[in-house]
Amino acid sequence: MMRIARMIAPAALMLAGGAAMAADASPKAEVAALKAEVAELRQMAQASKDRASVENLFSRYMYLHNAFRDTDIIPLWAKKGTPGVRSQYSNLGVYTDWDKIMSYHQGRPAPVSKLVFHYITTPAIEVAADGQTAKGLWIVNGLESGLVDPELAKNMPAWMFEKELVQGKKVWMHNVYLKYGLDFIKQDGQWKIWHFHCFEVARAPYGMGWIPFAAAAQDDSFNVDLMYVGEDGKPVFMPKVDGPATVLSNTYRTDTSQKLEARPPEPYRTFSETFEY
Secondary structure, eight states: OHHHHHHHHHHHHHHHHHHHHHHHHHHHHHHHHHHHHHHHHHHHHHHHHHHHHHHHHHHHHHHHHHTTOGGGGGGGBOOTTOTTOEEEEETTEEEOOHHHHHHTTSSOOOOTTOEEEEEEEEEEEEEOTTSSEEEEEEEEEEEEEEEEOHHHHTTSOGGGSOSSEETTEEEEEEEEEEEEEEEEEEETTEEEEEEEEEEEEEEEETTTOHHHHHHHHTTOHHHHHEEEEOGGGOEEEOOOOSBOOSSOOOOOOTTSOOOOOSOOOOOOSSGGGSOOO
16 A cells, blocks of 8 residues: 555655646736737727728728818828839829829819819728738729810810700700729828729710710720819810720710629738729
């Protein structure tokens, strides 16, 4: 019995020591797990904050654009010299020169009687896991309208205007249907527009509708190249592009079918893993 007791005692001591070690390790493991969880929650909170900031940024862009305060949009863009900055407004091509891109937001007037009212819906936004870039795709609807002196209207296509005159002037009032795909980059802790792509879906003069309009204007360079109608109704056209378009807008035509050209963003870790708008 004495021999058995001597054999059991060391084993009991080993078991007791192991239990003590396990009890000692448990709080450490719990603390480590809590630290990991806190880090994950912080990352999720930052991603949520970044997503809200990106959505607010593009909403601010549209509010300013609707109010003809386009020069106030310039600070929303990535700073001059940022590699890869780009914009595309039609299938004519892309703009990669920062100054040429900013010219789109300069000199745009607010003539009497002109109304631009675009509103954005259905945001699909993804923030990169590294927190340095983000992507967003929106559906846009809205109105564009104004009055044009009849003499100036003679230099514009007939489909531009309604049949009736208002205050002796020609009337243009269009419904517009668009998609906007944007890439954003974080600079000095602030989100900025990096890539900007406007995908025009359809346009409909109020008294015509989008199908008759497409039949009349789908191959008219005036429709594709017009940037805005300026002071006294004078048309202002887009500047010369810097390069060819690689992703084309699938603008409604009577001789084609629709397709998904503007890809919704998908989760990604860093920008090299995703596509560009």
